[in-house]
Amino acid sequence: MIVQLGEDQTLEEARSAALRFVLETKAPVVGHLAEAAPPRRWRPSKRLLHIERERFNHKVAMTPVVVAAIRHAMSEIFGEFRLEANLREDDKQKKAANKINAAPLAAALKKSLRPVYEEGVRSANAELGATARFVSRVDEINPTGALDALYARTLEFAREVTDREKVGIKDILLRSIADGLSGVEAGERISEYLAEGIHVNTDRALNLDSWAEMVGRTEVSQAHNDAIFAVYEAAGVAQWRFMTSEDDRTCPECEDLDGEVFDLNEGEEPPIHVLCRCTSVSVEAGYDGDDGDVLAGEGE
Numbered sequence: 330m331i332v333q334l335g336e337d338q339t340l341e342e343a344r345s346a347a348l349r350f351v352l353e354t355k356a357p358v359v360g361h362l363a364e365a366a367p368p369r370r371w372r373p374s375k376r377l378l379h380i381e382r383e384r385f386n387h388k389v390a391m392t393p394v395v396v397a398a399i400r401h402a403m404s405e406i407f408g409e410f411r412l413e414a415n416l417r418e419d420d421k422q423k424k425a426a427n428k429i430n431a432a433p434l435a436a437a438l439k440k441s442l443r444p445v446y447e448e449g450v451r452s453a454n455a456e457l458g459a460t461a462r463f464v465s466r467v468d469e470i471n472p473t474g475a476l477d478a479l480y481a482r483t484l485e486f487a488r489e490v491t492d493r494e495k496v497g498i499k500d501i502l503l504r505s506i507a508d509g510l511s512g513v514e515a516g517e518r519i520s521e522y523l524a525e526g527i528h529v530n531t532d533r534a535l536n537l538d539s540w541a542e543m544v545g546r547t548e549v550s551q552a553h554n555d556a557i558f559a560v561y562e563a564a565g566v567a568q569w570r571f572m573t574s575e576d577d578r579t580c581p582e583c584e585d586l587d588g589e590v591f592d593l594n595e596g597e598e599p600p601i602h603v604l605c606r607c608t609s610v611s612v613e614a615g616y617d618g619d620d621g622d623v624l625a626g627e628g629e
């Protein structure tokens with residue numbers, strides 16, 4: 330099951346909805362499985378395939394650092410809370426809930442995603458540098474404004490994540506008071522709640538490792554693709570093509586988009602769902618000297 334990111338849906342909502350996908354597919358998300366791949370609707374050049382593989386491999390290589398940073402930040406945020414969860418008075422509990430803040434997660438994402446973004450910039454520059462039209466302009470393109478946008482987005486995400494836990498804890502406190510529980514008993518309830526893991530909605534939680542893995546992979550993909558599009562924009566690329574990794578784990582939604590051409594700032598830019606591994610390549614006339622980039626059935 331794949332959940333698309335709807336227009337009125339926040340990234341976090343889409344992530345929550347996509348959890349079933351993560352939980353129900355036990356298959357590893359890393360690595361290419363070439364067998365049983367459906368035939369492409371278009372025929373990418375060897376060079377495009379090389380770009381796609383290189384990007385995929387870079388993202389896989391960079392993901393563990395991001396996942397570890399996320400895991401560490403979340404332990405820091407909630408580990409500190411657990412120490413205070415056994416305090417007796419309810420008002421202290423409220424104070425403790427208010428101490429949960431997004432800063433460590435936002436900082437971890439900012440720091441660990443920066444190299445991913447830079448790799449995306451490098452990769453897009455390298456891709457365009459091989460194209461006659463761009464050859465004199467690339468290597469200088471370093472779209473820093475887009476990096477700020479990435480940071481703003483990750484901060485918003487960090488706030489959504491921590492706010493949800495904060496609301497959950499405060500709800501437990503209110504119910505504990507209504508039930509006439511002591512501070513210690515309320516603390517126990519909160520400890521149980523936190524032990525469930527990271528809550529993706531009010532009644533679903535994912536253990537920290539799985540959650541960090543899911544968020545890390547998706548954020549890596551997002552940062553990498555954001556960088557590529559920022560370079561395209563700065564370079565004046567007119568059109569881009571959606572490119573899947575085309576294997577038997579490519580989801581139907583992505584497969585439908587494989588090879589599709591869009592004007593810049595149009596179309597669904599990857600990643601289009603949680604754990605999406607797709608990328609984009611620029612479309613330029615005379616782009617490639619080998620076997621061309623043609624849609625199957627066209628020009629044959």
Ligand SMILES: [Zn+2]
Pocket residue numbers: 573580583599600601602605606607
């Ligand atoms: Zn995809």
